[in-house]
Amino acid sequence: MFTGIIEAVGEISQLHNNGSDIRLTVQCHDLDMTDVALGDSIATNGVCLTVVEFGDNYYCADVSQETIKYTGFSDYCTGAKVNLEKAMLPTSRFGGHIVSGHVDGVGHVTKIIDQQKYIEVWVHMPPEIRHYIAHKGSITVDGVSLTVNEITEDEFMLWLIPHTLEKTVISTYKVGTRVNLEVDVIARYLERLMQGGHGANNQAPQSDISMAFLAENGYLNRK
Incomplete structure (x- = not known):
């Protein structure tokens, strides 16, 4: 999980096409890499990517064709600047809002x-x-x-x-x-609750949450 508070700006230094995906190398001189481990997540321009290789001032991640299709990564090239944020810790200050790193x-x-x-x-x-x-x-x-x-x-x-x-x-x-x-993410879950969870299976019960319920409990502004 992330907060949307950017820690550093990095630069894409390499893009290697592996056929099924692209190996991305990001130079990140201003990002503290001392607590990064293989398998950690780093949000790269808002996309949650898994670190598969790293050093003191760079990391590599594999970007699938699915990710490229549904994000702006199809426009990126060597030299492109990207916003960087490491996954938050339980003890971190929550300065932004809940960010999953899954582009909509x-x-x-x-x-x-x-x-x-x-x-x-x-x-x-x-x-x-x-x-x-x-x-x-x-x-x-x-x-x-x-x-x-x-x-x-x-x-x-x-x-x-x-x-x-x-x-x-x-x-x-x-x-x-x-x-x-x-x-x-709260908007997405709220919509699903109001729909009674339909889509997960055919036995989903009807939700008791309605617009009136939300207004009565202070979630909507009433005029």
Whole structure:
């Protein structure tokens, strides 16, 4: 599990095609590797990857064709910058939100507006995840835990402060840049609960959770 608080920015130094997958090597001079072991997870632009080889300032991971198909990894090349976060420890400060490292969809940047004290970034979201994204809710963009400040039918807007731009790859975004998106895991489980767990098996009981129940217990704003 991750928090979406980026620890370092790395650089892809090698991409080796093994036929069924790609062996990725990431240079990570600013990431503390002293507590990393084989099999550990490192979120790489929001994608949970397993370390199969590492040194003092690099690690290697195998990226499957399935991962490439459903993330922005199909656009990456040698020299590309990537956000890095090691899996959190039970004793870590929880600074962001619950991030699994499992990408739900790929969006793309539609507008970047300089507001002097912050940058306004608009992202087009895939239709299949729109209903999970809420105003003032959390979303992970290339592994960064961010707050949705405005939302339309097919786009959402983020406010990026200078610190975030300095410490992540978001400063390199341009109109058209494709980004990995992971929605809030609580939204996914809440939807499943409201559906009564249908899909897991044909014997799933009907859930007692309804919109009225959520409102009565303080989970929804009532006007």
